[in-house]
Amino acid sequence: MDLGTLLIVDDEKHTRDGLRLSLEDEFDVYVAADIAGAKEVLKSENIDLMVTDLRLGSENGMDLIDHALALPQAPIAIMMTAYGSVNVAVEAMKRGAYHFVTKPLNIDELEMVIKRALRSRDVERENSALKQQVEKTYQIDNIIGKSAAMEAVFETVQQIAPSKATVLIEGEHGTGKELVAHAIHNLSGRPKAALTIVHCAGLSPQLLESELFGHEKGAFTGADKQRIGRFEAANGGTLFLDEIGEIDASTQVKLLRVLGERTIQRVGGNQDINVDVRVIAATNKQLEKLAAEGDFREDLYYRLKTIKITMPPLRDRKDDILPLSQKFVEDYAEENGKPVRELSGEALQALISYDWPGNVRELRSAIEHGVVMCNGPKITPRHLPPEIRLAYKPDGSGNGSGSLSQIALAPQDDFNLHRMEKRFIGLALEKTGNNITQAAKLLGISRRTLHRKLDDSAD
Numbered sequence: 001m002d003l004g005t006l007l008i009v010d011d012e013k014h015t016r017d018g019l020r021l022s023l024e025d026e027f028d029v030y031v032a033a034d035i036a037g038a039k040e041v042l043k044s045e046n047i048d049l050m051v052t053d054l055r056l057g058s059e060n061g062m063d064l065i066d067h068a069l070a071l072p073q074a075p076i077a078i079m080m081t082a083y084g085s086v087n088v089a090v091e092a093m094k095r096g097a098y099h100f101v102t103k104p105l106n107i108d109e110l111e112m113v114i115k116r117a118l119r120s121r122d123v124e125r126e127n128s129a130l131k132q133q134v135e136k137t138y139q140i141d142n143i144i145g146k147s148a149a150m151e152a153v154f155e156t157v158q159q160i161a162p163s164k165a166t167v168l169i170e171g172e173h174g175t176g177k178e179l180v181a182h183a184i185h186n187l188s189g190r191p192k193a194a195l196t197i198v199h200c201a202g203l204s205p206q207l208l209e210s211e212l213f214g215h216e217k218g219a220f221t222g223a224d225k226q227r228i229g230r231f232e233a234a235n236g237g238t239l240f241l242d243e244i245g246e247i248d249a250s251t252q253v254k255l256l257r258v259l260g261e262r263t264i265q266r267v268g269g270n271q272d273i274n275v276d277v278r279v280i281a282a283t284n285k286q287l288e289k290l291a292a293e294g295d296f297r298e299d300l301y302y303r304l305k306t307i308k309i310t311m312p313p314l315r316d317r318k319d320d321i322l323p324l325s326q327k328f329v330e331d332y333a334e335e336n337g338k339p340v341r342e343l344s345g346e347a348l349q350a351l352i353s354y355d356w357p358g359n360v361r362e363l364r365s366a367i368e369h370g371v372v373m374c375n376g377p378k379i380t381p382r383h384l385p386p387e388i389r390l391a392y393k394p395d396g397s398g399n400g401s402g403s404l405s406q407i408a409l410a411p412q413d414d415f416n417l418h419r420m421e422k423r424f425i426g427l428a429l430e431k432t433g434n435n436i437t438q439a440a441k442l443l444g445i446s447r448r449t450l451h452r453k454l455d456d457s458a459d
């Protein structure tokens, strides 16, 4: 197994050999006896972590640490010393060493320190990579995103906003359909009247019709005065028909007519009234499927989907989780007067590995929960709602075998080691939404090894 590449520097041969022997099962281990030898290895190998003795014959391990940490690919440095004085430790840490251990060595302790160091660097790297990516976050109107999927949504929105074309927005609950409708309206250049919204679900067919088209006095029992419908009210602007999949057959016919002729008739009236309204419809159903099953008029579906925007579920665009979370942390910290600034690496990992059935709406409330539960600057997993905290299985110990058993091996798998490895890697990636760090953790190998295996299997 290969959790990382180590360089052990000690002038005593038995210490070098002893350490190599105890560590080489889990790490790639290089050794050197002096500074010159160590420099050679640092130059030719990609060393993740260096453990050096303070006393290297007449040389000083501190100088080696200075040299190593100044390299572009600086390893993590750990200092060993027989002279466990506080001064030496402080000095080593000041110069950027990660930790120091005293001789005689406790191998288990050293091994733990090494694993912890490598792991915290993995998380660190992952976060800084993610943070860099956040800088490339897109925002139009109030929609935040940086995934390729959202970038495509943004492009479409910008492209089609100025037109009058009817738009159909499909997507699961909480994916941002209403937000997109607002953005289209705001970017449309249509008069700055507010977006007119009609929730089509939950209204009886009669009420919905009169809500949309209005009615004349006496049109039905209870219609004691004339009423202007939403189409007329939205004249010159945009009408958002939410949950369009829920409307009844008779309203579907009327809607089809409005979209074709741009005229309406109030319920109980017979006068055609011209309306200049841009229609945006949204649904969490797949209208095409409803139409195929006869539950939605096919002609209306085609009319609505002149432009169709599909909002991908959050679990399919995990790149958006960090920028969204950061925005929500800011918002809720301010709203609650809390000093919370950011998410810890582990909290972020927990958010990334969660499945988000409620999509961005659920993420928003998870972050609100986190901010409210947290009193320090950083949200950690324990501040997150239980369903997210419990779904997250950190495996920082480097003990991959336990977590590997979470991956089920199908009985039809034959025992070809290479094929099984490929299958495990595939399963681990699938399970973690293609998150390399987490997949590597699940497999009990380093990120680097996983990358190498992926490169190999791509050949």
Ligand SMILES: Nc1ncnc2c1ncn2[C@@H]1O[C@H](COP(=O)(O)OP(=O)(O)OP(=O)(O)O)[C@@H](O)[C@H]1O
Residues within 6 Å of the ligand: 142, 143, 144, 145, 171, 172, 173, 174, 175, 176, 177, 178, 179, 180, 284, 324, 360, 361, 364
């Ligand atoms: N890309 C995004 N950027 C910022 N906030 C978002 C984004 N997507 C969704 N939200 C937020 O998530 C919540 C749900 O969004 P919205 O109401 O637009 O979803 P929806 O698809 O209309 O959901 P439903 O089908 O349940 O009506 C809102 O608080 C919204 O502000």
Ligand SMILES: [Mg+2]
Residues within 6 Å of the ligand: 177, 178, 242
């Ligand atoms: Mg909605």
